[in-house]
Amino acid sequence: MSVFRPGLFTGRVALVTGGGSGIGCQVSIASRNLERLDKAVEELRPRGDIQAVQCNIRNEEDVRSYDWLFMWTSAAVTSTLKTFGRLDYLVNNGGGQFPALSEDITLKGWKAVIETNLTGTFLMTREVYRQHFEEHGGVVINIVADMFRGFPMMSHTGAARAAVENLTKSWATEWAENGVRVNAVAPGIVFSPSARDNYSFDVFSEARSEIPAKRLGTPEEVSSAVCFLLSPGASFINGATLRVDAGGSLYSKLMKVIPGSKPP
Ligand SMILES: CCC/C=C/C(=O)SCCNC(=O)CCNC(=O)[C@H](O)C(C)(C)COP(=O)([O-])OP(=O)([O-])OC[C@H]1O[C@@H](n2cnc3c(N)ncnc32)[C@H](O)[C@@H]1OP(=O)([O-])[O-]
Numbered sequence: 001m002s003v004f005r006p007g008l009f010t011g012r013v014a015l016v017t018g019g020g021s022g023i024g025c026q027v028s029i030a031s032r033n034l035e036r037l038d039k040a041v042e043e044l045r046p047r048g049d050i051q052a053v054q055c056n057i058r059n060e061e062d063v064r065s066y067d068w069l070f071m072w073t074s075a076a077v078t079s080t081l082k083t084f085g086r087l088d089y090l091v092n093n094g095g096g097q098f099p100a101l102s103e104d105i106t107l108k109g110w111k112a113v114i115e116t117n118l119t120g121t122f123l124m125t126r127e128v129y130r131q132h133f134e135e136h137g138g139v140v141i142n143i144v145a146d147m148f149r150g151f152p153m154m155s156h157t158g159a160a161r162a163a164v165e166n167l168t169k170s171w172a173t174e175w176a177e178n179g180v181r182v183n184a185v186a187p188g189i190v191f192s193p194s195a196r197d198n199y200s201f202d203v204f205s206e207a208r209s210e211i212p213a214k215r216l217g218t219p220e221e222v223s224s225a226v227c228f229l230l231s232p233g234a235s236f237i238n239g240a241t242l243r244v245d246a247g248g249s250l251y252s253k254l255m256k257v258i259p260g261s262k263p264p
């Protein structure tokens with residue numbers, strides 16, 4: 001998802017995991033696949049000062065280490081600070097999961113999802129705080145999901161995202177005195193080719209009828225919320241989760257069809 005709007009953040013520096021674009025400010029985009037990142041940088045270069053950083057957010061060394069001798073730019077936080085000299089925003093957008101009933105999730109699959117969505121967010125945010133925000137302040141946005149009534153068929157990500165929402169509140173309080181704000185954005189259902197490929201059925205067509213607005217959200221609609229929470233207009237908002245789902249989280253959609261219940 002692209003997360004910024006033109007002109008809003010001129011002179012500011014952002015680090016965005018999981019792709020996204022930074023228009024009008026200087027941005028590092030960080031994910032595992034360098035080829036895809038480079039393509040994104042090519043596309044976005046005319047609109048902003050943007051660099052790609054290969055980083056697996058599950059790997060502490062990728063997040064943290066930097067080899068001053070060889071000048072590797074494999075460490076997301078350090079290389080952003082080295083390239084741009086400052087860091088104002090962190091957007092923890094990188095994440096993902098696969099659909100499965102809980103009883104079918106292997107330990108390896110469980111760990112992959114928890115480490116990506118929960119541990120990755122923790123490692124990135126801890127590092128940004130240690131290296132820059134503790135001294136200079138800043139804003140963190142955590143992208144979570146509509147897991148407010150549990151997340152049947154994706155219980156691993158539901159648990160991880162709920163934990164990230166809780167971390168959002170802990171960090172908002174722990175770091176308020178250092179001028180750090182931490183908020184979360186919970187998108188409803190937004191078309192994503194990777195999610196489409198992860199399902200054996202057309203999840204987006206099926207989901208549409210379960211959204212009160214009867215349409216999917218767009219990346220721009222999520223980015224508006226991210227921009228607002230990053231901006232000075234949100235300077236008194238801390239520890240909040242903004243739902244961007246056209247009311248979908250309030251509507252009783254069923255992720256799993258329950259044919260009938262067995263007597264207790
Ligand atoms: C539409 C609803 C709303 C949408 C919300 C979104 O977020 S949209 C955007 C969402 N975007 C995405 O979700 C991005 C796509 N998702 C991913 O990249 C992965 O799901 C990931 C997040 C687990 C990362 O995994 P990774 O690269 O680190 O690991 P790996 O690939 O090596 O797998 C490790 C283990 O996980 C297990 N396992 C994995 N897949 C399946 C499966 N389909 N079935 C069953 N199990 C599966 C399996 O145990 C596997 O080990 P094995 O058996 O192979 O030895």
Ligand SMILES: NC(=O)C1=CN([C@@H]2O[C@H](COP(=O)(O)OP(=O)(O)OC[C@H]3O[C@@H](n4cnc5c(N)ncnc54)[C@H](OP(=O)(O)O)[C@@H]3O)[C@@H](O)[C@H]2O)C=CC1
Nearest residue numbers: 001018019031032033056057093094095145189190192194
């Ligand atoms: N689309 C939707 O309906 C919803 C999406 N979300 C969440 O919003 C965020 C963006 O989603 P969307 O753009 O749709 O999905 P994508 O799958 O297109 O984006 C996910 C991004 O996360 C990156 N990523 C995954 N694992 C890691 C990792 N270990 N380290 C670094 N980067 C990683 C991927 O890049 P790479 O493979 O190169 O590492 C990819 O760029 C995700 O967290 C998603 O779960 C939440 C609710 C709904």
